[in-house]
Amino acid sequence: MAxxxxxxxxxxxxxxxxxxxxxxxxYLRLVASDAGPHGGPAMSPTDWLAMVQDTAQTPDILIxxxxxxxxxxxxxxxxxVLKLKLVENGYKGxxxxxxxxxxxxxxxxxxxxxxxxxxxxxxxxxGILMLLTRxxxxxxxxxxxxxxxxLTLRALAAFGGVxxxxxxxxxxxxxxxxxxxxxxxxxxxxxxxxxRFTNYHNPDDKVLVLSKNWFHSxxxxxxxxxxxxxxxxxxxxxxxxxxxxxxxxxxxxxxxHNWYFEDSGFYRDLSMTLAGVKAAQMPTRVAxxxxxxxxxx
Numbered sequence: 391m392a393x394x395x396x397x398x399x400x401x402x403x404x405x406x407x408x409x410x411x412x413x414x415x416x417y418l419r420l421v422a423s424d425a426g427p428h429g430g431p432a433m434s435p436t437d438w439l440a441m442v443q444d445t446a447q448t449p450d451i452l453i454x455x456x457x458x459x460x461x462x463x464x465x466x467x468x469x470x471v472l473k474l475k476l477v478e479n480g481y482k483g484x485x486x487x488x489x490x491x492x493x494x495x496x497x498x499x500x501x502x503x504x505x506x507x508x509x510x511x512x513x514x515x516x517g518i519l520m521l522l523t524r525x526x527x528x529x530x531x532x533x534x535x536x537x538x539x540x541l542t543l544r545a546l547a548a549f550g551g552v553x554x555x556x557x558x559x560x561x562x563x564x565x566x567x568x569x570x571x572x573x574x575x576x577x578x579x580x581x582x583x584x585x586r587f588t589n590y591h592n593p594d595d596k597v598l599v600l601s602k603n604w605f606h607s608x609x610x611x612x613x614x615x616x617x618x619x620x621x622x623x624x625x626x627x628x629x630x631x632x633x634x635x636x637x638x639x640x641x642x643x644x645x646x647h648n649w650y651f652e653d654s655g656f657y658r659d660l661s662m663t664l665a666g667v668k669a670a671q672m673p674t675r676v677a678x679x680x681x682x683x684x685x686x687x
Contacts, residue, residue: 392469392506393419393442395507395517396489398462400432402548402673409493411509415516418489420466435516439524442484449528450483450556451521452476452664455513457536457564458502460492465471471535471651479661483529490511499605506537510544518545522553529556531664532584536597536613536647539563543576546583557664558584561650563613564601570625571618581622590650590685591616592630616682626669628659629684636665655687 399412417438434443437563442451454472456465469487476485489511492502521530532555534542539560545556558580569576571588580587591613598614615629633656635641638649650656659674669675674687 392466392473393438393445393484393486394418394420394465394469394489395416395438395486396462397512398489398491405598407489409461409491410460411491411505415512424541435520435524435571439521442486443525443528444659446484446528447482448529450481450664451525452481452483452485452531453517453521453530454485454487455534455538455542456487456490456492457538457562458492458506458566459560460474462489465489475651475654475657476502476664481661481664483531483664486517488517488538490538492537499601503537503540503605507544510541511548513541514545514548518549518555519553522555531555531557531559531635532662533559534563535560535650536562536564537609539613540565543569543579547575547579549579549583554583554585556585557666558587559590559660559663560588561590561656562595562598562647563589563611564598565612567610567612567615567618570612570621572622577625579620584624584671585666586624586626586663587622588626588628588669589613589617590628590630590656592634592646592649594631594634594641595645595646599632626676627682629678630656631684633685633687655685658687659685 396416396418397412399410400407400488416432417435442577468543473485474644491505532542543565571577595614598611634649637653662672675683676686678684
């Protein structure tokens, strides 16, 4: 089963979710069926959270935030893979996913980016803050992929008051790398709103090359070129080109962007990151000639 909180609009007459945005966040438990994922009635945040906590053997809750061009069925499949691989690598906490209204259409990049920004406030209120306030004593982590990193950064930027999440992890982040520097707004957000920020990047990511050149006028992407030279002290950049090249036989355009979720070395590193292992002590990483770290697992 997959615990998901969704901002997609729901059609009761057809018993299905759409690709349009809803004004309401619904808390769901999706299970497998012959037709794909199937959810029961929406439940209250209190009941949903109690069921989520029952799945956790440690006080950890990881929120996965998908990227663009992702249907609800595709999210469910990725969630189930994440759940299996994390358990295999020692993660004993809970996993939930934020299902924002992506069309599952690669040609709708601009509209989906606007949608991601629009629903980021719901992610903050109904996901991050709900867990931080109602799951007392739990460590809340975020794993975001592609445009999901943009949504997450916008949500954390709107985070007022006191509090922070534990680990924030970006893979193939489709955000402007320059935003994440010391003294720049994105870097300041991460310095204030999480214990540690880890950015996995792959210079062979062909999807981000297209994003960079087609939609962002050549601005470097954090998931492609990595973080800028000077970042806040809690930010860690992990170079992944070698791991991708060695571990991925059929290096297609889509796989260059999504390979993280197929790679056993990535899951080993991710699990230790969630456990709070210090970056310098990671056996899955080696130093680079530029002073950073590379995934070598």
